[in-house]
Amino acid sequence: MTREQVLREPQAAGLLAELWTCQDCGKCTAACPVARVGLGYSPRRFIQRTVRKDLDAVLFDRAVFACLACDRCGPVCKSGISMANVVMKLRSIAFERGIPGQAAHAGMLQTLMRLMARSDLPQRRLAWLDPTVKIASQGDVLYFVGCAPYFEPLFGHLGTKPLRTARNAIRLLNLAGVEPVLLADERCCGHDLLWQGDVNNFLKLAERNLEQVRASGVETVVFSCPEGLRTFKLDYPRYFGARGFEVLHITEFLERQGIPRPEYIDAIVTFHEPCRLGRHLDVYDPPRNLLETVPGLELVEMPRNRVSATCCGGTCWMECGAAVKSLQARRLSEAARTGARFLVTACPKCDIHFGCAIAGSEYDGPVISNIVDLMAAALGVAEPEDELAATEKGAGTVA
Amino acid sequence: MASSTDSPSITVFACTTALHRLPAIGSNQATTIKRLACAGGINAGMLLEAVEDGAGRVLVLACGQDSCRHQNGATLAEAQVRLARDLLTTLGFDPGTVALELVDRAGESVSVACKETAP
Numbered sequence: 001m002t003r004e005q006v007l008r009e010p011q012a013a014g015l016l017a018e019l020w021t022c023q024d025c026g027k028c029t030a031a032c033p034v035a036r037v038g039l040g041y042s043p044r045r046f047i048q049r050t051v052r053k054d055l056d057a058v059l060f061d062r063a064v065f066a067c068l069a070c071d072r073c074g075p076v077c078k079s080g081i082s083m084a085n086v087v088m089k090l091r092s093i094a095f096e097r098g099i100p101g102q103a104a105h106a107g108m109l110q111t112l113m114r115l116m117a118r119s120d121l122p123q124r125r126l127a128w129l130d131p132t133v134k135i136a137s138q139g140d141v142l143y144f145v146g147c148a149p150y151f152e153p154l155f156g157h158l159g160t161k162p163l164r165t166a167r168n169a170i171r172l173l174n175l176a177g178v179e180p181v182l183l184a185d186e187r188c189c190g191h192d193l194l195w196q197g198d199v200n201n202f203l204k205l206a207e208r209n210l211e212q213v214r215a216s217g218v219e220t221v222v223f224s225c226p227e228g229l230r231t232f233k234l235d236y237p238r239y240f241g242a243r244g245f246e247v248l249h250i251t252e253f254l255e256r257q258g259i260p261r262p263e264y265i266d267a268i269v270t271f272h273e274p275c276r277l278g279r280h281l282d283v284y285d286p287p288r289n290l291l292e293t294v295p296g297l298e299l300v301e302m303p304r305n306r307v308s309a310t311c312c313g314g315t316c317w318m319e320c321g322a323a324v325k326s327l328q329a330r331r332l333s334e335a336a337r338t339g340a341r342f343l344v345t346a347c348p349k350c351d352i353h354f355g356c357a358i359a360g361s362e363y364d365g366p367v368i369s370n371i372v373d374l375m376a377a378a379l380g381v382a383e384p385e386d387e388l389a390a391t392e393k394g395a396g397t398v399a
Numbered sequence: 400m401a402s403s404t405d406s407p408s409i410t411v412f413a414c415t416t417a418l419h420r421l422p423a424i425g426s427n428q429a430t431t432i433k434r435l436a437c438a439g440g441i442n443a444g445m446l447l448e449a450v451e452d453g454a455g456r457v458l459v460l461a462c463g464q465d466s467c468r469h470q471n472g473a474t475l476a477e478a479q480v481r482l483a484r485d486l487l488t489t490l491g492f493d494p495g496t497v498a499l500e501l502v503d504r505a506g507e508s509v510s511v512a513c514k515e516t517a518p
Contacts, residue, residue: 025418050475106444107443107444107448108442108443108444108447111444111447111451112447112486112490114451115447115450115451116490121490121491122491123489123490123491124488124489124491125489149487152488153482153485153486153489154482154486186493258462268409394441
């Protein structure tokens, strides 16, 4: 396929115009975490090849899938090019041409997502609820659980507990005076299929989610997964128009709603910025503000934080290889150098990816803890087996 | 993705050795056999993909614990079958869609492992 043919594809609308503004300065490559760990990937070179050469090579090149879409290069680009948008468009073309990239976990996650795109699916996805969480059949606020019921059996062996995080999220909402609505037939948001290039199945998932959320009549949908939030906030409107309801990350919602005063936790923590929450959605302060409400907790930032934070290394369950592992190791080392006891994340996938990186290793760095679990512990509603609740709380007095 | 109407209703992932012990099993219109060097090479993704492709039932055929040439093929296969069943249960499928059958040296089916998972 020639460059002209590719650029005539509907998915590539505006692509050439965007890429022609590239000044070839190389700042993207200097900022790119994947380029830094080697393996020959360079966003600058990728853009130049896309603009100037036969795109056969570009589509068949692994580079189109090597990008993490973390958007680390976006803020430094003087031409305003977003590599994340570029690869999203090119991947959808590649996918249609039968070049789907290398799926991690033998493609199991993608298969699950495609199965979830079916219309006749009597899911049993709320079996994890217990009497300590209060939900409502109707209300103004919906909690979008995401793929936690599927992640739990898949990644529980890594020490991550996505369903515990989901229960803790509901407990925090309960403390904030909200009994959220949950969807019994919620589907995957479609984030990973969209970023893989499988737009058709993404649209099916999006349609089913939007239909259900709108039918529930809620005004606000709260997410503890930044990828779900990004997808609802930025991607659904591109295909389906205005949502008709508000979407917020749980840290944004809790900050706005207000929570009781947490108990004292004597610990240093550092915060790992999820790419989707930070650079993609510009939500930087709410997680930090939430952590600051905990007396005794000291937040020490890593050198690369906020807009310059590096990715946990995983994107849409693809291309998990040496570059990704190297990125994760570097990020964990960076966190350890802060002297923090906890590496706080705000994304279930960051939990999983870091959990995977340290599994079976002699890692003795900060304990990886989702902000939802940490706040639940600080507010005394964490589950009994929660290590944080048992060991760190109440080690001092409230200032 | 194939539709359920034009796909075989049973997909068998079979260890080659176990398959030799059960010569009666063969591919036909309703059964597709996918050979593996060892059933321990199966993963839950392959099982789910078979369901996605329209198989009404997916069977993993492995040698018994004491007759696996690779020592722990049955154990590895069982873990993956359990995982696939857990995921299928959450999806709303009958977990019994996926099953593991162990075959001993004499070619007898010795057990159907993996109890039903609770919904």
